[in-house]
Amino acid sequence: MLVVKFGGTSVGKPERMKKIAHLVMSMPGKKIVVLSALSGTTNALVRIGENLLAQQHTAANNEISELEKHYLQFIKELYSSESYKAVGEEIVSRYFSLFRLLAAGKFDDRGYRELLAQGELISTELFYHHLQEIKTPVRLLPALHFMSIDENNEPELEKISERLKPILETMNNVDILVTQGYICRNHRNEIDNLKRGGSDYTASLIGAAIRAEEIQIWTDIDGMHNNDPRIVKKTMPIAELTFDEASELAYFGAKILHPSTIVPAQKYHVPVILKNTMDEKALGTIISDKGSRGQFKAVAAKDGITAIKIKSSRMLLAYGFLRRVFEVFERYKTPIDMISTSEVAVSVTIDENKNLAKILEELNLFGTIEVDDNQSIICIVGNMLSEKEGVLKEVFQSLANIPIRMVSYGGSPNNISILVSTSQKDKALNLLNEGLFNL
Ligand code: ADP
Ligand code: ASP
Ligand code: MG
Numbered sequence: 001m002l003v004v005k006f007g008g009t010s011v012g013k014p015e016r017m018k019k020i021a022h023l024v025m026s027m028p029g030k031k032i033v034v035l036s037a038l039s040g041t042t043n044a045l046v047r048i049g050e051n052l053l054a055q056q057h058t059a060a061n062n063e064i065s066e067l068e069k070h071y072l073q074f075i076k077e078l079y080s081s082e083s084y085k086a087v088g089e090e091i092v093s094r095y096f097s098l099f100r101l102l103a104a105g106k107f108d109d110r111g112y113r114e115l116l117a118q119g120e121l122i123s124t125e126l127f128y129h130h131l132q133e134i135k136t137p138v139r140l141l142p143a144l145h146f147m148s149i150d151e152n153n154e155p156e157l158e159k160i161s162e163r164l165k166p167i168l169e170t171m172n173n174v175d176i177l178v179t180q181g182y183i184c185r186n187h188r189n190e191i192d193n194l195k196r197g198g199s200d201y202t203a204s205l206i207g208a209a210i211r212a213e214e215i216q217i218w219t220d221i222d223g224m225h226n227n228d229p230r231i232v233k234k235t236m237p238i239a240e241l242t243f244d245e246a247s248e249l250a251y252f253g254a255k256i257l258h259p260s261t262i263v264p265a266q267k268y269h270v271p272v273i274l275k276n277t278m279d280e281k282a283l284g285t286i287i288s289d290k291g292s293r294g295q296f297k298a299v300a301a302k303d304g305i306t307a308i309k310i311k312s313s314r315m316l317l318a319y320g321f322l323r324r325v326f327e328v329f330e331r332y333k334t335p336i337d338m339i340s341t342s343e344v345a346v347s348v349t350i351d352e353n354k355n356l357a358k359i360l361e362e363l364n365l366f367g368t369i370e371v372d373d374n375q376s377i378i379c380i381v382g383n384m385l386s387e388k389e390g391v392l393k394e395v396f397q398s399l400a401n402i403p404i405r406m407v408s409y410g411g412s413p414n415n416i417s418i419l420v421s422t423s424q425k426d427k428a429l430n431l432l433n434e435g436l437f438n439l
Contacts, residue, residue, distance in 0.1 A: 003212045005034040005203035009220040010277040012039030014077035034181045036199040037119025052107040068096045084133045114191045120180035141177045147184035161209035200258040208264035215272045222276040223285030226298045234439040242291035252379035253302035293384040296436045305375040311345040312367025328362045338408045376425040380416040398435025
C-alpha cells in the first residue's frame with residue numbers, strides 16, 4: 001500500500017485538485033491519500049480563532065464571510081454537473097454554519113482546535129465528491145477515528161496501527177482511500193492537531209502504522225533542496241538523503257517537512273519520497289536507509305532560538321551539575337537543542353520560551369545567567385561528515401565574517417550546528433551556499 005500526501009498548494013485551486021485526482025488514479029495498487037486544507041485556509045482559521053479568543057467578533061465574522069466566498073467559487077469550478085455543484089453548496093453551507101455556530105458560542109481553546117480541524121475535513125470531503133463525480137471508486141477514511149496523541153502530545157503509533165487494521169479491512173474493495181492530514185484526537189478524546197505543517201507527519205504515521213511500501217509527499221517544489229529556497233537564490237534538489245540527514249533538516253527548519261515527519265517512517269524503514277505536483281516528472285528526493293557518505297548535503301535554519309549561559313566556577317566540574325541543570329528544563333518540558341560546555345560555563349539553546357522566566361529563576365540558584373534571544377541555529381547536514389577532511393575549516397572559512405555564538409559538532413556524525421544572531425541568518429545561509437556548494 002502507498003501513502004500519498006498532498007499539501008495545501010497541491011489542492012489549493014480547483015484545477016490542481018482535479019490534476020491530483022488523475023495523478024492518484026494513475027498510481028497502481030491501493031493508496032491512502034492524505035490531504036491538507038486548501039492553501040490559505042488554516043491561516044484564515046487561525047486568524048478567525050485568534051479574533052474570537054480576543055472577543056473581536058466583527059473581524060472574525062468578516063473573515064468567515066471572505067473564506068466562504070472563496071469556497072463557493074472553488075466548488076463552482078471543481079464540479080461540472082449541476083447536481084454535484086449542489087452537493088458542493090451543501091458541503092460549504094454545512095461547514096460555514098458550523099463556523100458561525102462556533103463563533104456565536106463561548107469560544108475557548110477547545111473550540112479553537114475544533115475550528116482548526118475543519119480545513120482538512122472540508123478539503124477531503126470536496127475531493128471525495130470530485131472523485132465520485134468522475135466515477136472513481138473512493139472511500140473516506142476519517143482521521144478522527146484512528147489518529148491520536150497522548151497527554152504529552154506524542155502520537156500513539158501502536159494504537160493508530162491497531163485502530164486502522166479493522167477499518168482498512170472493511171474498505172478492502174476500493175483502491176483509493178482519502179483521509180485528513182494534521183487532525184487527531186487528544187487523550188481527552190477532544191479534536192486536536194499535530195501542529196502546523198502536520199499533514200506530513202500524518203502521512204508518515206500512517207505509513208509506519210500500516211508498514212506501507214512508500215510514503216510520497218507531494219508539494220510545490222522538486223524535493224528537498226540543499227538550502228532554503230525562500231532565502232537563497234540558487235539552490236538545487238538533492239536526489240537522495242538518509243533518514244538521519246532528512247530528520248536533522250526537518251527538525252532544524254527545512255519547511256518542506258514537518259519537524260517530526262521522518263521519525264515514524266525511519267522506525268519501520270518505509271522510504272519517504274518528496275515529489276513536485278507542479279512538475280510530476282522531476283525526480284524529487286528519496287529518503288531511505290541508503291546514502292553517500294562524507295559530503296555536505298544541505299543546510300537549514302531554525303529561528304526563534306534562545307541561548308542561555310550558566311556560569312558557575314564552583315560547580316561546573318562537580319559531577320551531577322549538568323544533570324541538575326537538565327532537570328530544570330525537564331521539569332518545564334522544554335527540550336534543549338544545542339549544548340556547549342567550557343570549564344566555567346555551559347550554554348544551551350531552547351526553542352520554547354513559554355516557561356523561560358521560571359526556568360531562569362531556578363537556574364539562578366546555580367550561578368550567573370546570561371540570555372540571548374532572537375538567535376538562529378544553522379544546521380549543516382551530511383552523512384558521516386566526521387569522515388570528511390577539513391569539514392570545519394570549510395564551514396568556518398565560509399562564515400569568516402559572521403559572529404558565531406555557539407558551535408556543536410560531533411554529537412551526531414550527520415550534523416554541524418552553529419548558533420548565530422537571526423539578523424545574520426540570511427547572510428550566513430548565502431555564504432554557506434557559495435562556500436560549501438559553489439552555488
Ligand atoms: P505543503 O503545503 O505542500 O506542505 P510547504 O509550504 O509546507 O508545502 O513546504 C514546501 C515549501 O518549503 C517550499 O515551497 C519551499 O519554499 C520551502 N522550503 C524551505 N526549505 C526548503 C528546502 N530545503 N527544500 C525545499 N523546500 C524548502
Ligand atoms: N493545514 C495545516 C497547516 O496549514 C497542516 C498542513 O498543511 O500540513 O499547517
Ligand atoms: Mg507543509
